[in-house]
Amino acid sequence: MTPQHSPEPSLQPPPLPTALLRVWPVIGAGVAGFCCATVAAFTVPALEGWRPVSLAGLGVGMVGTTIFLVQRGAARRGARGAQTGLEHE
Structure with missing residues (x-):
């Protein structure tokens, strides 16, 4: 018996739902x-110790959101160095 070679299926995962x-x-x-x-x-x-962490969290969130918006704008313009997959709102 000779083994039959069938083409291997693509191992691409299905796309995520838009909600995700x-x-x-x-x-x-x-x-x-x-x-x-x-x-x-x-x-x-009593929560005085949370002050630096909560302010840092707000600051990091603002910086991260700004980077995301800049990258999304670059991706929409078609900039060569922009990230891909940011077109969903």
């Missing part, structure tokens, strides 16, 4: 969480 590609709900949840933590840190005296 939306970035704004994730960004909104992160901002809301850090805003709540910041308000709590500055209003509840």
